[in-house]
Amino acid sequence: MAELAELGEAELIAKLSCFAAAGQFDDDAALLAPDQQLQRVISTDAMVEGVHFSANTTPAFSVGWRAAAANLSDLAAMGCLEAEGITVALAAPGHTPLAWVEAVYGGLSALLKRHNCQLLGGDCSSAPVVMLAITAIGKVAADRLIRRGAGRAGDRLVVSGPHGLSGLGLQLLQNPNDPATSHLSESLKQAAIKAHQQPIPRFDAVAALHQSQPAACPWRVAGTDSSDGLRRSLELLGNACGHQPMLDLNMGPLEPWCLDGGEDFELVLALDPLWADNFVAQLPGAQCIGWLGDKPGPPCWLSNKKPLPVGRGYEHFKGN
Amino acid sequence: MAELAELGEAELIAKLSCFAAAGQFDDDAALLAPDQQLQRVISTDAMVEGVHFSANTTPAFSVGWRAAAANLSDLAAMGCLEAEGITVALAAPGHTPLAWVEAVYGGLSALLKRHNCQLLGGDCSSAPVVMLAITAIGKVAADRLIRRGAGRAGDRLVVSGPHGLSGLGLQLLQNPNDPATSHLSESLKQAAIKAHQQPIPRFDAVAALHQSQPAACPWRVAGTDSSDGLRRSLELLGNACGHQPMLDLNMGPLEPWCLDGGEDFELVLALDPLWADNFVAQLPGAQCIGWLGDKPGPPCWLSNKKPLPVGRGYEHFKGN
Structure with a gap:
């Protein structure tokens, strides 16, 4: 089973790009769709291994699902009827199995799909423990906040x-x-x-x-x-x-x-x-x-x- | 000297709110200004202690400055003439001195001020090492990318x-x-x-x-x-x-x-x-x-x- 240590950052990002729209990871930053006269809302939340979840009680799929759900919930709490997209900063140790990371993004993707929301981009980095920082963007009519x-x-x-x-x-x-x-x-x-x-x-x-x-x-x-x-x-x-x-x-x-x-x-x-x-x-x-x-x-x-x-x-x- | 362990999350966020516009941290998510017909650009980057910086060679002010600069640089690389704002997810151990965190946000703030950019919101969390995940939003005319x-x-x-x-x-x-x-x-x-x-x-x-x-x-x-x-x-x-x-x-x-x-x-x-x-x-x-x-x-x-x-x-x- 492949580990991140065998892949390096660029290959990991290439692996993860299948969870986003084609070409979405190809530039330095991600594009949001042009917008009408709506209020944009942005929310950021981090999940840290050993703090927000334990590998024992939380399957990887659920780590991703919950991280995305927590951010989208903040948009709902602002009055958004839907979310436009999210970015994900993933930090993880080199010995993390690729399959685990793919399952995290699988869970994240399943939650996003349920709400017709896009994974826009992100960043991968090494770290001593797994951390997942997600930023979500939504729109809401300014008089419906x-x-x-x-x-x-x-x-x-x-x-x-x-x-x-x-x-x-x-x-x-x-x-x-x-x-x-x-x-x-x-x-x-x-x-x-x-x-x-x-x-x-x-x-x-x-x-x-x-x-x-x-x-x-x-x-x-x-x-x-x-x-x-x-x-x-x-x-x-x-x-x-x-x-x-x-x-x-x-x-x-x-x-x-x-x-x-x-x-x-x-x-x-x-x-x-x-x-x-x-x-x-x-x-x-x-x-x-x-x-x-x-x-x-x-x-x-x-x-x-x-x-x-x-x-x-x-x-x-x-x-x- | 106060440590994060003495503050808890809510008090830390209250302390950090002075780095953003008044009221910016008061809701579940941060608001972006209403927009004209421009392309929005969003970029996410994480900095992890021991990976992207060492406390020995990088003063806290510079940790914040560099983290923000790296994200804004991605917006410039997409053709943005300026950045609208950033969100910051900070994860850090409980023994981190508050002064260190304030210096990080001071550096971040100084870079943002230089570029007329807002700190929009974010999240704080405990973690075994310091991680700073930043998301930046910018605008660019769709035909000037x-x-x-x-x-x-x-x-x-x-x-x-x-x-x-x-x-x-x-x-x-x-x-x-x-x-x-x-x-x-x-x-x-x-x-x-x-x-x-x-x-x-x-x-x-x-x-x-x-x-x-x-x-x-x-x-x-x-x-x-x-x-x-x-x-x-x-x-x-x-x-x-x-x-x-x-x-x-x-x-x-x-x-x-x-x-x-x-x-x-x-x-x-x-x-x-x-x-x-x-x-x-x-x-x-x-x-x-x-x-x-x-x-x-x-x-x-x-x-x-x-x-x-x-x-x-x-x-x-x-x-x-």
Whole structure:
């Protein structure tokens, strides 16, 4: 099996060019299609071996899929209905098998194909561990943006889907024989593992936002994605809007492990109540989870105003 | 002195936001300005500690400057007259001093300011070594592109400036007391070190191309930058055009160490002879170095058709 050490950079790039449009890797930089009067959006995210994924629990296909999905999810969280393309900087040790790298790009390519998005270009470099830095570009009509700070008091908090599935999937992969999860159905286990290994950027939720906009509501959507966990996205949203997110347990179950699981890549939105009702009716799996309060403050329970229980979200650099 | 381990990701990002426009880091992705009917160009490059730079010979300021310059140079090599902005994915160990990271962004920022370019956004992550992956976006009129494959037989090969200075600078930094370089003037030494630590993307050479275009010549410019060495850029150009680059020693000195030094970030162009003469007259330091031959082939000397001496260019993954 060929290793990168046997190939060198140029040959590796030639090998990888089959994952992009013909000629796309032939110049010093990649071309984007000419554009109409739309707002361009660009997002960058890195995944590092041993930090964002482990070769033990994450197959190469899923490393690529997840890296691309994380970036595209950021574009959806800005209101893009689709992504134009991505660039990929890959750094990896010389002993990395070519097949592993090709499987990474295979996963990446499969996610891109699902969303009609192009691999535009990139860079390959040696490094002591695998790092994948992806930049994604999208377009959005300037008056259809989703911004974190657009929420107002009385807005409903809405999620595009359930939280915690991806975290459960990781737990199942790390401890397949854990008695704590042995009672779960096989179909739920498979769904959780799939949610972890092949998350879906919610462009469909953005489309549902467009379709569910009431005639009486001008476009005003606050939102972010829950890539760092539901609690973190509520914090970001609440801080940016200056209104305290208040979670209503009557609206649905919210186990603590749903708050900090992370990597669910759902949209977390604050909407006019009328729009929120339409949206939840429009999009299967979407759910109202609470309200934006009158004043600033950290996310709390609506019933007793107590802050959410302290979580275990991942912090980079702190040696979790 | 604060270390990243004490800050965590969010606080680091907050610290780094002062290097970008106000509010630029506030959302899930960064916005590009709305655009006219121009071709967008995007380029990605990664720099890895121990591979592209060593903390011993490269001050943090220069790590940032060079990483940004390398990306902007790719945009110039596509014909962009300027860059719009860049995103940066930074990965670094928890024990990295904050001051080091701020100096990196300081260097990056200084280069961007020089070229009126914005830091648009990015991502920070922990990793066992420092990696800086940069993506740059630029615009160019679709009929003013520089493409590697645009050269024709009889075109003159032109460089925007001298080669080897950056390599000499690195040598001086690695062995300041080397007898082989002790005879060089102090001003040359300083120029070489500056060329290595603070290379300049040659947008000015693109402007000179526009200014020197003869009325009789339609726009047709073949080119690339010499980031991987002059020999490598001649290979890329020759292969893409299907014409053998032939170097004319009578046109100027070309020591072997000028061929493979790398990281000079000059433009290497193939132009109509009339245009080439105008261009060299227009741009101080620019020089004709040879011709494109009738047939395909590797770079050779014009005088005896012998291939250039085998080089020592850097190959990723191969454990140089």
